[in-house]
Amino acid sequence: MNTTLNQDAAVAQPMVGFTAAQYKSSYKPIWCPGCGDFTVLSSVTKALSIMGVPPKDCAVVSGIGCSSRIPAYTTCYGFHGVHGRSLAAATGLKVARPDLQVLVAGGDGDGYSIGGNHFLHACRRNVDMTYLVMDNHVYGMTKGQPSPTTEPDWDSKLSPGGTGVRVFNPMVVALASGANFVARAFAGDLHGTADIIAQAMKHPGFSFVEILSPCVTFRPEQRDWRKLVHAPEAPVTDDAALAARRLMKDDGLNIGVLYAGDRTPYPAAPRQARCSVADLEAEFEL
């Protein structure tokens, strides 16, 4: 009798779909033990399993930073691009290949600082994709600088005494710019986060999930998030104005889907050719 069980080997393959484990690659992440991104990876693979998307039909696009290492840790197609431009690359990919499931991932520095401009426009364009930001209120990979979601009085070498600058509010910006699905998750809750990600993928248009993901190395106090996060006071709404009013008073620890709208997604690129290239000569002929 096999006394050491390897779950992957023993699981009866379902007729349709894939187990979460089949979305995880064999590369071992370099994230610090304790990092919230491990659970996010598990949540993503679980969500993909729920959606039943074959790994070959899913692309994970990222920028630069600790969180942006995630594509290689999945068995999906991955694109590890330059700092802050993952949404632009993902937009190009999805519009050219609307048949693919496109997931975009990165951190708060990558997404809200250098990526801020692209964030605005990705929300406006409302292309069908899911954007996961693993927010730990710090630049981890370059060793501890404040990010746009860092509190104004957080002391660091680059900004001694704190930046003194108000934090960025990605939820409000996403909603105002046109995102069709706005949610917040907490990395400590694997199942809850997987549910939210699956919902985000199912929902048409640009789905934005901000995931509070503690950085145990530079922000060890974030271990307290597990005690502070809470369910939203109100159920999800499709009324943008109502969602906006709630989000302006949001305490940053509301976990759940906060807005799921019916804004028209960006139309998928037409694939049918309506004439041949040769036909175009006609406009030049005299």
Place this chain on the structure above:
Amino acid sequence: MSPSDGDANAPVPATLEAFMVQALQMELDAAQRYNEFADMMEVHNNPEVVEWFRKMAVIEGKHAAHIMAQMGWSTVPALSANAPRLAGFEAVEGAAVDELHYLMQPWHVLQLALAGEERAERFFAQMARETKIETIRMAATTLQQEERDHVELVKAWMQKVPQPDNNWDQDPDPPRYDD
């Protein structure tokens, strides 16, 4: 490092089969979790702790194999998308990722494992109390006893490993080089 606590937030399954599938899932999840922890610690050059996490993964795996043998399953049955949870976020037997520290020592591993086994024991005790079905009550009681055995095993191990000193999490080299 303190584990999460509380009562299970789901009703007892209605059939023995479903109940045992749930129990199997708990063990498989725990084994997977311990293996993932071992991987993380391997990347971070902590071989002693890697060994202990692998040991725990093997124990959970054995327990899972035992359940399968009892039920006469040769392949793992379809598992539900959602394992039972205690109040809080964690699976019953698995530790949270943020309980880890790259400098943790074997004693810490056993502390996490102990908390996991104690939670599992309490969980099965609760199932035994709440179910109206005799076969499930008996199965839950048996499982509770098995978890109790694990608790004693882990406690015995904890006597044998050195206690970490006050400075166990101090690293003379900071992550950003303070030059």
Place this chain on the structure above:
Amino acid sequence: MQAQPALPSSVSIALAGSGGSGVMTAGTLLLAAAAKAGAYGLMVRTSGPQIRGGEAAAMLRLGSHAMSSLDDGFDLLLAIDWQNVNRFADEIVLGARSVLIGDPDEGEPPDVYKAMGARYAPLSLKKMAKEIPGSWVNMIALGLSGALAGLPLQALQDAVRDGWKKPDTLEANLKAVAAGAAAAAQIAVQLAQDGGAMTQLQVSAPIGQRRWMLSGNEATGFGALKAGVRFVAAYPITPATEVLEWLAPRLVKVGGTLLQAEDELASINMIIGASYGGVPALTATAGPGLSLMTEAIGLAVASEVPIVVIDVMRGGPSTGIPAKSEQSDLSFAVSGLHGDAPRLVVAPTSIADCLGATQWAVHLAEALQAPAIVLSDQFMGQSRVITDRPPESGHVAQRLAALANTPDYKRYRNTDSGVSPMAIPGTEGVTYTADGLEHSEAGIPSSQSRDHVMQLDKRQRKLTLHDYGSYWADIEGEADAAVITFGSASGPVREAIERAKARGIVMRLIVLRLLAPARPEHMAAALKGVKRVIVVEQNHGAQLYRYLRAWYDFPAPPASYHRPGPLPLRPAELLTALLQWSDQS
């Protein structure tokens, strides 16, 4: 047969281990102890990709003379544990006379080190530390390695005292250093009987001037402040972040400001704005950031706004190898702007020269109202050196500012020198609009051929006519064979040339500090009497070689020795290359 002077000796030590072992701290203290003992030294660090807990090594070279290159191999590899330390085998090369020390409780040394043939001396470092409650094992390693290298215990303990932050554990760790030193004595006896003692430092206390210990990134920051930079915009990027982090509090202390930008597009435009306002401004980045900044650097060229951009070069292209050094941004720095866009490119020649070269770059940028790119690199930026106090150059930011109410003021007046007085906002009677659009002398946008040619000539002329003095290159030695190089490559090149000289083969060394604009007359003077030239650099595309061939005439087609990072150039490989080249001529 001429009596050749003996080559100065040095001792090379590598300390390795993984998370919690504290090798970086030990390495820094070892360097500090060497300074106290009157030695010079260089410390280079390497590590795995993990943020914490990764495998790491501190590689030091200590000697009686200033050094800017690691040696070919190491006299000692001391590992606190062996976790993934085998990954450093390419960087830490041992020989038959080398010593390998490891803790037997941590396992055998990896095969790759055993195969190098070094002598193995096991020592239970962790047990020794446990016997002194409150002590760290890296302090045992410090005492052990320092004593084996010939450093006095006093110097080692003084270094620890200086840096120690927790008073209640100080005594225990001073004891640990002493315990390590005592163990060293025993090992030395053993070594003497088995192949010979380890090379030891020969030093005496320094005479006269005090010495400094600093990293290239710190030196860069200080050079900027000395020149008068008072506005810095910052966006973090490996390996330049320390320049900005060093500047952040100190800039404020001297009355300046540092602003953290949202990205490099912002940081470059911010410094242009500040400089337009009259405040000397600077930013620091690496390859990917420099790529983002190019459009705005072109704006600084066209609108004649002085700025300095530090590029701490790393492995390229694209995201490349962020924590390793390479000299592969040269082509990009000298020509990577659209249009005809002349700019200044300055390259520090050593860690210590990061100070002087940056200071000079600020001075030049301000004097010539142009952008200057400073090509530092990861090797210089993140390594630490003990060096003589750098000389005062006196280079400061001194902009030719327009006087109030200058009659018929034209911002871009076509002067002989090419430099036209720049009006600083707040000055009466000389308002103008700076513009990236081509413009007339008055600064009005113009598409006229006359204006375009005039302004192109002006922006080129102001750079080429300037008298850069002798600082444009360091030229050493008389010979009919010359080696041309730049940046961190100059360290191992200089050492290879010294070794060649010991064999009776003489070469001239030309280390370029000013890379752009090109200096044809001055290069011709530097090459007087030279019949053949070889260009040495650390990149795959022979970038300096191609640039020099494009801009300069040579007595004969130059040869090239080039290879990319991540491994640093070594004196031995360069000596082989130079001797081969010498034989062929």
